[in-house]
Amino acid sequence: MLDRTQLEQGLNTEDASQLLDQDAVAEDVAQDRGWRRPLGWLRRAGQFFFALSFSSLTRRIVSLNLAGLVALVASILYLSQFRAGLIDARAQSLLVYAEIISEAIAASATVEGNTVTIDPDRLLDLKPGESFGQPDESADFPINPERVAPTLRRLIAPTKTRARIFDRDGGLILDSRNLFARGDVLRMELPPPSEKPSLYEKTKATIKTWLNRGDLPIYRELGPEGGKGYSEVAQSLEGMKGSAVRVTERGAIIVSVAVPVQHFRAVRGALMLTTQGDDIDQLVMSERLAILKVGGVAAAVMIMLSLLLASTIAGPVRRLADSAERVRRRIKARIEIPDFTRRRDEIGHLSGALRDMTSALYSRIEAIEMFAADVAHELKNPLTSLRSAVETLPLARNETSRARLLEVIEHDVKRLDRLISDISDASRLDAELQRQDAIPVDLRRLLTTLTGVANETKLGHDVAVETRFEGRSPTDTFAVSGHDSRLGQVVSNLLSNAQSFSEAGSKVRLTCRRVRGEIEIVVDDDGPGIRDDALERIFERFYTDRPHQGFGQNSGLGLSISKQIIDAHGGRIWAENRIGPADADGRPTIAGARFVVRLPVL
Numbered sequence: 326m327l328d329r330t331q332l333e334q335g336l337n338t339e340d341a342s343q344l345l346d347q348d349a350v351a352e353d354v355a356q357d358r359g360w361r362r363p364l365g366w367l368r369r370a371g372q373f374f375f376a377l378s379f380s381s382l383t384r385r386i387v388s389l390n391l392a393g394l395v396a397l398v399a400s401i402l403y404l405s406q407f408r409a410g411l412i413d414a415r416a417q418s419l420l421v422y423a424e425i426i427s428e429a430i431a432a433s434a435t436v437e438g439n440t441v442t443i444d445p446d447r448l449l450d451l452k453p454g455e456s457f458g459q460p461d462e463s464a465d466f467p468i469n470p471e472r473v474a475p476t477l478r479r480l481i482a483p484t485k486t487r488a489r490i491f492d493r494d495g496g497l498i499l500d501s502r503n504l505f506a507r508g509d510v511l512r513m514e515l516p517p518p519s520e521k522p523s524l525y526e527k528t529k530a531t532i533k534t535w536l537n538r539g540d541l542p543i544y545r546e547l548g549p550e551g552g553k554g555y556s557e558v559a560q561s562l563e564g565m566k567g568s569a570v571r572v573t574e575r576g577a578i579i580v581s582v583a584v585p586v587q588h589f590r591a592v593r594g595a596l597m598l599t600t601q602g603d604d605i606d607q608l609v610m611s612e613r614l615a616i617l618k619v620g621g622v623a624a625a626v627m628i629m630l631s632l633l634l635a636s637t638i639a640g641p642v643r644r645l646a647d648s649a650e651r652v653r654r655r656i657k658a659r660i661e662i663p664d665f666t667r668r669r670d671e672i673g674h675l676s677g678a679l680r681d682m683t684s685a686l687y688s689r690i691e692a693i694e695m696f697a698a699d700v701a702h703e704l705k706n707p708l709t710s711l712r713s714a715v716e717t718l719p720l721a722r723n724e725t726s727r728a729r730l731l732e733v734i735e736h737d738v739k740r741l742d743r744l745i746s747d748i749s750d751a752s753r754l755d756a757e758l759q760r761q762d763a764i765p766v767d768l769r770r771l772l773t774t775l776t777g778v779a780n781e782t783k784l785g786h787d788v789a790v791e792t793r794f795e796g797r798s799p800t801d802t803f804a805v806s807g808h809d810s811r812l813g814q815v816v817s818n819l820l821s822n823a824q825s826f827s828e829a830g831s832k833v834r835l836t837c838r839r840v841r842g843e844i845e846i847v848v849d850d851d852g853p854g855i856r857d858d859a860l861e862r863i864f865e866r867f868y869t870d871r872p873h874q875g876f877g878q879n880s881g882l883g884l885s886i887s888k889q890i891i892d893a894h895g896g897r898i899w900a901e902n903r904i905g906p907a908d909a910d911g912r913p914t915i916a917g918a919r920f921v922v923r924l925p926v927l
Contacts, residue, residue, distance in 0.1 A: 383635035398620035416568045419582040427586045427596045489597045495552030544571035544579045557583035561595040711737040747882040758893045768803040787829040795838035804927040807894045815887040819848045826852030846922040854902040854915035864888045896924040
């Protein structure tokens, strides 16, 4: 801001005014920014709340809950018994009230000799069209209006009830709407012209009439001589009391009752009591407003509870879906699925299932990647050797060198063929196990068959196989759920390994027994055993430890495939050494190797 001194020293009036205007604009902009900032925060918060809370699932939960509540409130408003009970109670009370008033009128308002005493001075004050003032008509009335008016005023004034007295011919004698405050008869004046109702009033009246009318007749004013047009008045002039319920054109409910006015058992006229147009409607409306208030509070509570319920369902499901989408796109190397397993419900179960599925998927991907790397490494060695032999073969100077190179080439080709066959078998294993359904497998019959085949072929070794089943009886079955061909492949592989490490003339012992709900298969040999550092590594892919055989005679996939098959059957496999007698120095010796397989019993 610039003060006057600065304006006088350096700037003229126009420049100063421009600067002052710019400062004012800057202040307005700053104020606008100050107001817009919280509004922007509120807008972003509202958008976030809408996106967070009103997902498709949230809208369905809130809508369904509110639909039930709205249907309940609407049915209560439309089918409420309060209105019918209120009308009946009001009709009964009006009948009792009308009987009391009629007794009072009959006791004090009748005229002796069936004549009416009329004050001539009062006739001069009446205007044309008034109900009282025609001597020729009032002389025939058996009820004296001058005596009825004070009594009627005192009895009707505290209530919102309209009272009309009719003579024996249905003519109107007295109307409580036309009474002075002191009880005199009021002049009957034409009602002032009513203004045309607005569209809102018409709509309100239409809805009100539709809600209130039902099968009720329309109430109409019948005029001073039309008393018998009211069914209850005609009934009361015959000496009986009656009641009727009608509705006005604006939907207001009118309850009317009529009782005879009797003197010495002679009907002198009829008393008709009617409720005001909005009397019952106000009570019904207040009751409906109370229902609507309760419904509004219930709706607010239901919305809050629905949002809370939806946040505990839609929010976790959305997070799980987003994580699954990121896993599909592989945005990162490894996506962690949100952990909701602490929830003991379907969301927790879904979270655990997705986490297990994702973990298994990543494990499978890693296993495939490692398998591909191992296969490439294992294939590279014989290919390198084969390439070297092929490149060296033209340079061989004599037949001996050429024959040795041809042997290397033949060895590497056989090694490649063996590797490719085992790799193909290992790659098809998972898919085959997933496609085939598990069936009950009788291990007694399977092991007996495999033992007979091993003893007949002996696989180039003079090593027999001995089988023993340890059960309660010789006929006990050892059944597991699985694939008989793959389990047979495992047992054949273990027997072949045991025979290859055993000395000629020895035996391989195969034992089958039950151990705490599992079937245990044990293969023992009398070979050199397994080095301690190789007890776990022998189940790795392409690992082989056969010092007594030449290089490249084994692919190293047999035990790895066996472990993969047993894992797929939910079992376990491990290797250990059998401890033999102590040597001369007192140290334990190794009597041979032992492979143990355990499968869950069927």
